[in-house]
Amino acid sequence: MKKPIMLALAFLVFFVPILLTVNTGQAQAAAPVLNLDVRSAIMIEAKTGKILYKYNENQAFPPASMTKMMTEYLVLDAIQKKKLSWDQKVTVDEYGAFLGKSKTSGVLLALNEVHTVKELYDAMAIYSANDATVMLAKTVAGSESEFIKLMNKTAKEFGMTQTYFATSTGLPLADLKQFASESATGENMMSARDSAILAKELLTRYPELLETTKIPHKTFREGTSRPLKMDNWNWMLPGLVKQYAGVDGLKTGHTNAAGFCFTGTGERNGVRLITVVMGAKSFLSRFTETSKMLDYGFTNYKMQPLLKKGAQVPGGEMAKVDRGTDKEVAALASQDVLYPVKAGEEGVYKPKAVVKQVTAPIKQGQEVGSIKIVGSNGKADEFLRPIDEQKAGGTLVAKDEVEEVGWIRLAFRSFFGFIGDIFSGLGNMIKGLFS
Structure with a gap:
C-alpha cells in the first residue's frame, strides 16, 4: 500500500507544478525578475500596448508632475480642434504669478506678463513649469476647476480606472493655498498602468509631442533681460547625466508623497517602449530602474511581421x-x-x-x-x-464592393432557400428511416 501512495505523492510534487506552469492561460512567457526598487512599475510596447513587464501596476499612488501628461494631451487636443493656436497670447494672472514665486518648478512668471501658448507649452513639457501649466489649463477651460473636470472625464474615456485628478500640475492641494479647487475631493492619484495608458494615448494621437520632450535644454524669455535656462528633468536624454540611447521622452515627477517618478519612452531598431516607475528612492534611481526595464525590453523583443x-x-x-x-x-x-x-x-x-x-x-x-x-x-x-x-x-x-440586392431577387432567394431547407429536412428524415 505504501508504494502506490509514494508514487502518487511523487507525481504531485514533480508534475503538477509543471502542468500549472504550462497552463498559464496566456501566450506570454513568465515575467522577468528585474528586482526594481520602486513602489510600482510597468513596461509596454507602445504600438500594441502589450505588457512586457509589470509590478504592482494597478495600485494608485500620487503621480506628481506625471499629471502634466494629461494637461499636455488636452492642450494638443485643443490645438488640433482649433480652440487654441500656438501663437495665441496668454496674460499671467494672480494664480500664475503665485506659482511663479513659489519654490516649485517654474519659469518665474510675473503678474501681467504675456507669453504665447507655445512658450508656455515648452516650459511645461521640458521644464515641468507649474506656473506655465496652470496658465495653459485656464486658457483651455476658463478655470483650473473646469479643466480638472475635463481631465477626469478624459481619463475615464481612456479607461484609466485608478486615476483621479485634483490639480492640473500634480502639486498637492495644500501647496496651492487659496487657489486650490474647491471641488477637489482628494489628491491626485494614478496607477502605473494608467500612466502607461495616458502615455500611449499621447504618443498615438500626438507623436509630435516627442519633438518637444526630447529637447535637453532651452531658454525661456530668450533675447530679453530676464532669460531663464530650462534643463530637461529627464536626464536620460542624449548628453545628460543618465543618457540612454533612444530615449526621447516623456515626463518626470516628484513630491514628498510621490517619491521620484518617471514615465519614459524610447525607440531602438523599430521597437518603441513605454516605461513607468513610481516611488523610486532618489532623483537618479528612477532613471537607473527605468534602464533595467529598457535593457530587458530592447535586448529581448523585436517587431515581427506576421501578416x-x-x-x-x-x-x-x-x-x-x-x-x-x-x-x-x-x-x-x-x-x-x-x-x-x-x-x-x-x-x-x-x-x-x-x-x-x-x-x-x-x-x-x-x-x-x-x-x-x-x-x-x-x-x-x-x-x-x-x-x-x-x-x-x-x-x-x-476586397470588393457588394451592392444591395433588389427586393425581387431577395424574395426569390428566400423562397428557394425555404424550399431547399424543406428538401434537406425530408432527405434527413428518409435517411433516418433506413439507417
Whole structure:
C-alpha cells in the first residue's frame, strides 16, 4: 500500500507544478525578475500596448508632475480642434504669478506678463513649469476647476480606472493655498498602468509631442533681460547625466508623497517602449530602474511581421454578406501586422481572423472584421486594455464592393432557400428511416 501512495505523492510534487506552469492561460512567457526598487512599475510596447513587464501596476499612488501628461494631451487636443493656436497670447494672472514665486518648478512668471501658448507649452513639457501649466489649463477651460473636470472625464474615456485628478500640475492641494479647487475631493492619484495608458494615448494621437520632450535644454524669455535656462528633468536624454540611447521622452515627477517618478519612452531598431516607475528612492534611481526595464525590453523583443497588407488570414478568408448581390466578400488585412515577439518565440504567434457578418451595401475597404494575435495555446497576451488587444492585429476589410440586392431577387432567394431547407429536412428524415 505504501508504494502506490509514494508514487502518487511523487507525481504531485514533480508534475503538477509543471502542468500549472504550462497552463498559464496566456501566450506570454513568465515575467522577468528585474528586482526594481520602486513602489510600482510597468513596461509596454507602445504600438500594441502589450505588457512586457509589470509590478504592482494597478495600485494608485500620487503621480506628481506625471499629471502634466494629461494637461499636455488636452492642450494638443485643443490645438488640433482649433480652440487654441500656438501663437495665441496668454496674460499671467494672480494664480500664475503665485506659482511663479513659489519654490516649485517654474519659469518665474510675473503678474501681467504675456507669453504665447507655445512658450508656455515648452516650459511645461521640458521644464515641468507649474506656473506655465496652470496658465495653459485656464486658457483651455476658463478655470483650473473646469479643466480638472475635463481631465477626469478624459481619463475615464481612456479607461484609466485608478486615476483621479485634483490639480492640473500634480502639486498637492495644500501647496496651492487659496487657489486650490474647491471641488477637489482628494489628491491626485494614478496607477502605473494608467500612466502607461495616458502615455500611449499621447504618443498615438500626438507623436509630435516627442519633438518637444526630447529637447535637453532651452531658454525661456530668450533675447530679453530676464532669460531663464530650462534643463530637461529627464536626464536620460542624449548628453545628460543618465543618457540612454533612444530615449526621447516623456515626463518626470516628484513630491514628498510621490517619491521620484518617471514615465519614459524610447525607440531602438523599430521597437518603441513605454516605461513607468513610481516611488523610486532618489532623483537618479528612477532613471537607473527605468534602464533595467529598457535593457530587458530592447535586448529581448523585436517587431515581427506576421501578416502583409492585403493578405488573407487562414480560416477567415471570407465574410458573409446579408442582403447583398454576393453572399460573401473576401476579407483582407488592412495593414502590415507587426507584433512584439520575444527572442526564441518567433514561431509562437499566429494571426486569427474574427470575421463579422455584414449587411450590403459594402464599400471596398470597409471593415468586415478584426485580427487577433494568439500564441501556440490559442490564448492572447496581456495588454493594457481590452481595446488594445482588439487593435493589436489590425482590421479586416472588404476586397470588393457588394451592392444591395433588389427586393425581387431577395424574395426569390428566400423562397428557394425555404424550399431547399424543406428538401434537406425530408432527405434527413428518409435517411433516418433506413439507417
